[in-house]
Amino acid sequence: MGLEERRKxxxxxxxxxxxxxxxxxxxxxxxxxxxxENIARKxxxxxxxxYLYFNSKEEIYSQILLNDIDKFHDSVADILQGPSSASEALIRVAEIYVDFFLNDRELFRILMNFMLHNNDMNLPEDINNHIIKTTNRTISIIEQVFKYGIEKGEFPPDINLRMNRNAIWGLLNGIISLHLFTGKESGRTEVIHSTIKSGLEIYIRGMGNSRKKEGGVFV
Amino acid sequence: MGLEERRKxxxxxxxxxxxxxxxxxxxxxxxxxxxxENIARKxxxxxxxxYLYFNSKEEIYSQILLNDIDKFHDSVADILQGPSSASEALIRVAEIYVDFFLNDRELFRILMNFMLHNNDMNLPEDINNHIIKTTNRTISIIEQVFKYGIEKGEFPPDINLRMNRNAIWGLLNGIISLHLFTGKESGRTEVIHSTIKSGLEIYIRGMGNSRKKEGGVFV
DNA sequence: TGACCATCGGTCATATACTGACCATGGTTC
DNA sequence: GAACCATGGTCAGTATATGACCGATGGTCA
Structure with missing residues (x-):
């Protein structure tokens, strides 16, 4: 209610x-x-x-990235609150993941670019660290879904968590990239969702069979 | 969307x-x-x-008065939109009138003071004019209710509009003054409402009888 | 009554926030 | 490679905000 407070x-x-x-x-x-100038006018x-509020154009961009990354992480983290089955949870995470980045393509480009070139980009140190940390947390959420599946007896108990989570992570990023590449004509969200859903179902089915085959993504 | 616009x-x-x-x-x-200082802190x-926004304490007060007076006028004016009967309209106007000023005692004091001393107060010219104009408009609304009653055959056709409207106006102001004077202990709104309602009903009944008696508020 | 004090409306020098003309640089055109 | 343009960033000038200060007023007490 103070005066300083109002100005702040x-x-x-x-x-x-x-x-x-x-x-x-x-x-x-x-x-x-x-x-x-564009930003100022808008x-x-x-x-x-x-420049009274930010030191550079990059800083504005960085702060937007940080916000978006956090928002993304929050929405994915919510999934783990009482899912009915690991398969469903996996599909749900995937959908949220994809939806988020279809609405924020720029962020996806940044993250992919970051993953590809790592420290080549001239982002400030703290942004770098934040991206790494959040990415790791998000990946670990996928890993947790796998753990949950094992505990419930839904997934085979001896699957390699690290490899599987990386495979799914790659699958999602690949589909989004493909989507960005092929552009709008194939761009309806439902198409992507069903692609992802079928893809994951096939993948999960594959896990069940893999013990006999000794192949695929298992160690 | 401009810059000048934002500042304005x-x-x-x-x-x-x-x-x-x-x-x-x-x-x-x-x-x-x-x-x-109080105002500034709040x-x-x-x-x-x-003092960047107002020239004096009085000016702040004046502007508040103007706003309130307009608001009051609007709420009373609404009554005339399709009332079912003149008697009801009169009671409704009275209730709104009283409610308004019970919530804004200071404004009532100002107006009464103004009516009593007229130009003695050191209000700016435009405020003076505005109060006079709005008061007249409000009184004329009461007059219109009487006209409406005559047209509908609800009130005797030969009543003196000016005298009647002034009587009602005085009645309302008197009741509010009394309320302010007697203070909180007798101050529940329902009491005042029922006082007004009964008072007006008696008054209206009186109008019907007055032709025979040649007395009361008729010419 | 008159000296003293407290309060408060209003002012103004100083501080903070905002603006757009300007500068430096890096890319593009011919 | 010179002339030009576009754009990120700077800064002197302007607008807005602040609170210590001033003068007037009214209350108190000897």
Whole structure:
């Protein structure tokens, strides 16, 4: 209720307004295509004012990334709250994962790029660490689903968690990449969802058979 | 969406925040008991800032009065939208009138004071005019209810509009004054409402009889 | 009554926030 | 490779916000 408090609150509001405007522009056109002047106009500020709240264009971008990554992690983490079966949980995680990145292609590009080039990108140190940490946490969520499946007797008890989770992780990223590559014409969400669903069902069925065959993704 | 526009909008917001804070304080404690510093703190501004938006404490008060008077007028004016009978309309106007001023005693005091001393108060010219204009409009609404009653055959056709409307106007103000005078102990809204309702019913009944008696409020 | 004090409306020098013209640089065109 | 353009970032000028201060007013007490 104080005075200092009000100014702090208003500063926060302005920062958020800038982030919101910038986010929309970045995810519409990509980092390079958006100018600081664009952001300023959309947020109804002058260019100079932007630099009162952020030190650089990169910093704006970084903060958006951090927010989005956290939001993503939260929505995936929710899945583990009482799923009915491991198969369903796996499919649900996959759907959320894909949906999220179809709505935030830029973030997906960044993350893929990050995975491919790791430290080549000139992101600040803390952003780097945050991406790594969050990615690991997300991967571990997939791993937990596998653990849960084993405990329930749904998946074979001797599957290799690390390999399986990586396979699924790769599968999802691959499908999204493919989607981005092939573009809009094949881009309806339902198509992707059903692709993923069938893909995962086949994969899960494969796990059941693999003990006899000694092949596939098992150690 | 422009830049000028944003600043204008924010200025308006701040002005409103100050008015809102001031209104609450004024109607809780009265004009004299509230300091500009009080208003500033409640609105989360410094005292100096208040004077960026208003020229004086009086001006703040004036603007609140104008707003309230308009609001009051609007709510009374709504009554005339399709009432079922003139008697009901009259009671309804009375109830709204009383309710309004029980929630805004300070405004009532101002208006009564204004009616009693007229130009003695040091309110700015435009406020003076506005009060006169709005009061006249409100009184004319009561007059319209009487007209409506005559047209519907509900009231005698030869009643003196001016005298009747003034009588009702006085009745209402008198009841409110009495209430303010006697204070909280007799202050429940229902009591006042029923007082008004009975009073008006008696009054209306009186109108019907007056032709024979040649007395009362008729010419 | 008059000296003293407290309170409060209003002012103003200072501090903070905002703006857009300007600068430096890196890419593009001819 | 020179002339040009686009754009990230800077900074001097302007607008807005702050609170210590001033003068007037009214209450208190000797």
């Amino acid at each position: 609150r208003e500063r926060e509001n302005r920062k958020n307004a800038i982030l919101k405007a910038a986010r929309k522009l970045f995810f519409e056109k990509g980092f390079r295509q958006v100018t600081v 947020a109804e500020f002058s260019k100079g004012s932007i | 909008r924010e200025r308006e917001n701040r002005k409103n925040a100050i008015l809102k804070a001031a209104r609450k304080l004024f109607f809780e404690k009265g004009f004299r008991q509230v300091t500009v 609105a989360e501004f410094s005292k100096g800032s208040i």
